[in-house]
Amino acid sequence: MRRLLGKISGFLSNRTMVGVDKTGNKYFTRNEEVDGIVKEKRWVIFKGEEDPTSIPVEWICWLNGQRKKAPTPEEMMELEARRERVRQNVALLKKEEEERITKEGSKGKRVSTGKVSGPDLKSFIQQLPVSSEGKEVEEPPSAMGGLRNPQESLAEKEKDESESSEPTGSGASFRPGTWQPPT
Numbered sequence: 402m403r404r405l406l407g408k409i410s411g412f413l414s415n416r417t418m419v420g421v422d423k424t425g426n427k428y429f430t431r432n433e434e435v436d437g438i439v440k441e442k443r444w445v446i447f448k449g450e451e452d453p454t455s456i457p458v459e460w461i462c463w464l465n466g467q468r469k470k471a472p473t474p475e476e477m478m479e480l481e482a483r484r485e486r487v488r489q490n491v492a493l494l495k496k497e498e499e500e501r502i503t504k505e506g507s508k509g510k511r512v513s514t515g516k517v518s519g520p521d522l523k524s525f526i527q528q529l530p531v532s533s534e535g536k537e538v539e540e541p542p543s544a545m546g547g548l549r550n551p552q553e554s555l556a557e558k559e560k561d562e563s564e565s566s567e568p569t570g571s572g573a574s575f576r577p578g579t580w581q582p583p584t
Contacts, residue, residue, distance in 0.1 A: 419463075419471040423481075424448060424455050428463070428471060 416431045425448030433442050443464050445456060456464075459472040459480065472480075 419443075420460075420474075422457055422460055423477065426456060426460075428460060 416429045419428045419430050421427050427446045427448070428443070429446065430441055430443045432439050434440075443466070445460070445464060447455070457472075457477065457480075459468070459477065462468045463471050
């Protein structure tokens, strides 16, 4: 019991207030010896209702030991100003996007669903030569400037056929543990 009272009195008297955030939460620290090792304990005392979501990110980092020094009021003001600038930029970008969509919508291109869509891939896909089976089509030598001679193209076709991922053997030459996937 005496030990418990000692810890409680040490807890109340041996603490140092490190700072206060904009909502009025107070942050404290104290050094505590545990098994001969001095460790720094950090905690927060909430103003009003205990709401962990009201703690700013910088203070969370300090409480978890990810920061050595507590955030200063100047640093907190700079970060809040930066967050406000980001909010304003996001609002401006959303407004520009809505204007662009309504402008395109009036031309009959697209109907606005309220969701931000990705890039238009149809024009990109049309640029790729594709056969009916979905495999890439080989370009004729004239498209490459006619730089290959017939012997090189024959050697390349034989190489492509030998590196097929389809099985070609009867299984008689199979050795467990030696198979490697095609590269």
